[in-house]
Every structure is written in structure tokens, then in C-alpha cells.
Amino acid sequence: MGKTALITHYIQEKKALYYYATQIRDLQHIEQLALQIIKFINKHYLTNLKFSDLEQLLLFFSDQLPDDKKIIFAIDEYQEIVKVIPECSSIFQKVWDLHLQHKQIHLILCGSVISMMHSETLAYVCAAVW
Numbered sequence: 760m761g762k763t764a765l766i767t768h769y770i771q772e773k774k775a776l777y778y779y780a781t782q783i784r785d786l787q788h789i790e791q792l793a794l795q796i797i798k799f800i801n802k803h804y805l806t807n808l809k810f811s812d813l814e815q816l817l818l819f820f821s822d823q824l825p826d827d828k829k830i831i832f833a834i835d836e837y838q839e840i841v842k843v844i845p846e847c848s849s850i851f852q853k854v855w856d857l858h859l860q861h862k863q864i865h866l867i868l869c870g871s872v873i874s875m876m877h878s879e880t881l882a883y884v885c886a887a888v889w
Contacts, residue, residue, distance in 0.1 A: 762869050766833050775831035780839035788840050789816055796820050814850045821858040833867035 763779070770777060776799040778792050789810050796816070797805045800823045810816040824830065834840065841847050855866070 762871075763835055766835060766867060766869060770831050770833060773831055774828065775833060777833045777835070780834060780836040782839055783843070785843040788843065789813055792816060793819075796823070800824075813844055813847060814854060817850065817854040818858065821854060821862065824859075824862045824864065826862060829863040829865065831865045831867065833869065835869050836871060837868045838870040838872045 767777065776795060778795050780788060783791070789812065793808065793810055793816055794806065796819070797803065797808065800820075802823075808819075810819065820832075837847075844850075851866075851868075859866070
């Protein structure tokens, strides 16, 4: 069983937002993730809402989440976003520290490139903790 199958099995029947990143441009990731978020929060009338950058989108997402309901936010093939938005991990860290850590959210960042996942997530988080 692969990592994608594990994630999709884990989030089955749970309140979860799942985004599978592919090789596309930076604004396309923001647009596609925005559509997934709008669908997840069930506010389809916001479909035409545009976000100028990833931080703005993540702040919008944080504002839409209730404080008392647990959700899962999973990004598969995370390295594809990092390739086109190099500051992605820093943005996630900032939004997490200032907003998302106060929510009942389980964040899953998963990728196929082990060295990138280590440098962008594990090493980054360990450095932030120190």
C-alpha cells in the first residue's frame, strides 16, 4: 500500500480536506487549493473568489474553520508546491503559529522526494523548535 492510499484510507469518513499537488504553476496551486477549500467549507457561492498568494488563502481557510471541530488537512506530493512556491514551508509555519495551532486541525504534508520532505518539513520544524 502506498502513501496516497494510506492517507485516503485514514481520512475516509472523517472531516478532511485532501489536496493532491501536481506539476503546475504557483497560481494554479492557489486556485485549485482555493476551490478545494471552498468546496470543503460548503460555500460554493465563493467559487469566483481569488487569492493573490498562498498566505492569503491559508488565512481565509483558518478564518472559516470552527474552533471546536476536528478536521484533517492533507497535502499529498507537497514537493510539487515547494518547487513553484519556495517560501511555502515558511508560510505554512507562520500561519500555523499565528492561527491554525488554535484550531482542531491535523495537518498532513506528504511527498515522494524524501530529501525534500526532510529539508522542507522535518528539518524546518526542528529548527523552528530550537
